[in-house]
Amino acid sequence: MRLRALTALAGALALSLVSGCSAGSSSGSASHTVTYWLWDSNQLPAYEACAKDFEKENPGLDVRITQMGWNDYWTKLTASFVAGTQPDVFTDHIQKFAQFADLEVLAPLDRLPHTRSIKDADYQPGLAAAWVGQDGHRYGAPKDWDTVALFYNKKMTREAGLTAGQLNNLTWNPEDGGTFEKAIAHLTVDRNGVRGDEKGFDKNHVKVYGLATNDAGDGDGQTQWSAFAASMGWRYTDQPAWGTHYNYDDKRFKAAIDWYFGLAKKGYLPPQKDFSQTNGPDVQFGSGTAATSLNGSWMIKTYYGFKGIETGTAVTPVGPSGRRATMMNGLADSVTKNARNKPGAEKWVAYLASHACQRTVGEHGIVFPATKDGTAAAVAAYKKDGIDVTAFTKPVADKTTFSFPITNYAADVYALMRPTMQDIYANDAPVGDLDRTNSQINLLLSQ
Template identity: 70%
Template sequence: MRFRRPVAFTGALALSLSLAGSAQDDSAGSSSHTVTYWLWDANQLPAYEACARDFEKRNPGLDVRITQLGWDDYWTKLTASFIAGTEPDVFTDHIQKFGQFADLKVLEPLDDLPIEDSSYQPGLAANWVGQDGRRYGAPKDWDTVGLFYNRKMAKAAGISAEELNGLDWNPRDGGTFEKTIARLTVDRNGRRGDEPGFDKDDVKVYGLATNGGGDGDGQTQWSTFTASAGWTYTDEERWGKRYNYDSETFQSVVEWYFGLAEKGYMTPFTDWNSQSNQANTQVASGRAATAFDGAWMISTYAGFKGLDIGSAVTPAGPTGKRATMMNGLADSVTKGARNKAGAKKWVAHLASNACQRTVGGYGIVFPATPEGTEAAVAAYEKKGIDVSAFTRPVTDTREFTTFSYPITNYAADVLALMKPAMQDVFANDAPVGGLDETNSQINLILDQ
């Protein structure tokens, strides 16, 4: 999973004594014959076990020991391992964490690996180069965001797949996107959101599910709207020095977005739970007709029993383009790796076409290399799943724009400030103008 937020690294350091005491030494036994590797996605574990078997055949005498942990446990335990000196040789890295990991010098430079920008989907390799010009991650996979929808509900509302793939929006009246979401919303008396007498306080099916307030990045919430309105997180594409949450554009967009819940078209904050009732659960239960979610969730939505789920591209915004975050994970070697030579060989294999084609063949994620991506698309096709809503943004730059997580040194601090601020706007209808102060606090931290 990509959209859940990692625990604050700086806060964890402040609790270093207690964390160190609870750390388990999973790296014990790592030697010149063993490479320890951590990842968080259980769905991808079989694919990487297959890569490990191939790697071991190619490198006699080297064994890969894989540890898979749930998302929250993963980051908590990884942080603890850095403090206790029990870190793995290699781990799956997240771009939001990269800046602080690099700044704290817990990552090993990978400049000696054969990593070329042109070998991977656009932008994926460049994102893992630090401010010092050195590489700290080898591209692993990528994902974009699309609109999943219940085909039966769409048909009942008289909305076609072509219409869902041609939506537009604006922060004034919401455009055809808001009209469509309203049409898909049904109250307990059977009235739709665009019909007279609709009761916004007694909704049976919401047009749009929610993934909460979106913290400071809004990957599967508001980011597609803010980006297609021309807004950017920071003053620079990478390693920005100023955040822009005080922007009039940003604030007008999020005010409109959260206003969808106020109108009764989007699942309210009270119906959302970061652990047990996420957007996909709302769609699966019939509580919502559509949901913005990431490509890593394709198989999950396709697997809902008794439901026929389709996917559509994000709506076009005031800029005239459709926008989606394109997030890319990487594999990083730790500075304290006990088998650094073996670790780099393993990372080179993970980033190779050989491994990425293998991973793509499982049809779980889109690997970083074009060949790996093609293998994934073919695997999804065999399952009868159309993934063009997620792949088109990467190939069609005339209609789509893609963007990355903001890459800065203090992502954990931004999270700590923006999460309650955005929840306050969503849950308590707090004025969006209050984000001016939050933005000032964030920029003061970046000035350090």
């Protein structure tokens, strides 16, 4: 295990150098300082407030927060582990967790005095359990959770004759797309004002797409195709956590993918060439070039903040299984194995996972904190701003959520699935190509 970890870290260092990012200056902390990294700028004020309260309760400890963008975050974090300049604590993602646990760079929280008392029952169902490794140790303290729903432009849906009730009761199937595809087609408008389901529609010159896009979705498709595939009864792996076999070759998955990217061929979904990092689904929606957008609850304030657009949200459509589905992702805070201030780090993580901090985060109305009290505070904060978040909380109450796949070799799975999915989307490659990719992935997992 140790040799494998060192080899993987060496590879990660090479990757970080190729990408042009370095570890930067040391983030090592003195005995009175706890260094903490996170990637979401929208959440920074909430955690600054938590840090202020924490410092009052722990005289002599100072929390130094570093915030950076999503893409830079993971490259610099990996490089920091290689260079020995890692933070004491960082916001961890379930998709990255398996690799970090395998590389042995995380401290087991159940062995630290201040974090060993974390209990599953203190948080929304499933959030705490997801951060237990194959060795039975806990490596993340539940932070927050998110689900996916359909944002829609109320003016456009009214003009199309679609009510909120209809949008919350859509169905879909891979044969004809069901009422979901009919709605998306009718919301699509070409440059001549012809709708997607009307005679004379010009799919090559679309003014407003019925559904926004966010690239091909790689191997998880969180805000793209995951809700459709899962509502067919499909699952990523053979078991919810630490799966040993991926199912990208499943006929249900391939049918869902074929249908989803087929929307682009029909003109209802932007083609791959129109997507870029600066023209994501939120930008498409905010600019009025897309009538709806599947996206996560972390984007609520963004979508409801667009000037001149009245936004609504609806639950994901019911699929062939007779149920709707949405990915539920839970973030956590992890302590690094070689933290320079481990005593301060574990105290900070314990506070981050506490009811006090999670209520503070919830009151900022940016994300749904992991504790039930924190979630309730967030719902109240959104309501105060006139935002109904039922489309995001209902799946949790109804237990129609599913998790990110948690397996070893997550980075390799990404590296294999990304080009395959992009080729299907951009170049009309056959979904049968997924069979070969799935075999390559499962060969890795069998080692």
